[in-house]
């Protein structure tokens with residue numbers, strides 16, 4: 589089954605995913621997934637462990653070549669480019685400038701042995717900023733936006749708590765004003781109280797910046813708080829999709845009903 593979702597937000601999508609499948613030998617990672625993502629839209633991809641969320645996220649963020657299907661992205665100059673027809677250098681440039689990727693484990697998205705300021709500043713340098721004073725003041729500004737004091741700018745992230753590291757990773761990703769951010773379980777592995785604060789912060793930043801985002805999570809509360817739309821995956825396929833509140837309040841598929849009711853019983 590191929591599921592195409594539509595959004596009311598804008599008449600030109602930012603990303604088009606068409607019939608993407610990925611298999612690992614005989615094992616299915618994800619199968620025949622199609623959807624479009626609009627500017628400023630947050631899409632949550634939910635499902636239980638092994639349902640194919642991470643495989644799909646990796647395929648559409650150019651980290652894992654799909655077995656079949658296409659991923660097209662609308663560039664800033666409005667031309668459409670097919671991701672896996674770009675050169676490796678073009679894809680890397682896109683990832684550094686127009687896209688962000690927030691990993692579940694901040695250590696995967698940060699340089700742990702350089703200062704917090706440098707972690708943010710080097711992304712600015714990657715998009716061509718060469719003015720030390722600008723870079724430092726923008727880094728301080730962004731550390732403030734993610735609630736890290738300016739007095740911590742020279743500390744390395746390994747001296748930070750898990751929540752601070754995750755906030756730093758978010759600042760590093762958002763400082764260049766990307767148009768699209770991929771997030772893989774962005775609050776996973778954090779204490780519940782830290783999660784709640786981080787989610788609040790993320791929600792505010794995504795809304796302020798008008799970011800489009802694809803958030804993979806097994807946590808329906810994260811999907812509820814962050815996303816406009818949801819895709820529910822099972823065994824590598826999308827089995828239900830729709831506005832987040834609709835899917836959570838009135839799930840149509842038996843599997844989604846089970847997923848929602850099992851959370852509500854906790």
Ligand SMILES: Nc1ncnc2c1ncn2[C@@H]1O[C@H](COP(=O)(O)OP(=O)(O)OP(=O)(O)O)[C@@H](O)[C@H]1O
Pocket residue numbers: 612615616617618635636637638639640641642643644806
């Ligand atoms: N590198 C790999 N080699 C072989 N099989 C893989 C590989 N990565 C994932 N798979 C398989 O693909 C399927 C989907 O896995 P995936 O990690 O995408 O699911 P997920 O929904 O992200 O799970 P989780 O929430 O546990 O991270 C699973 O059956 C998994 O075993």
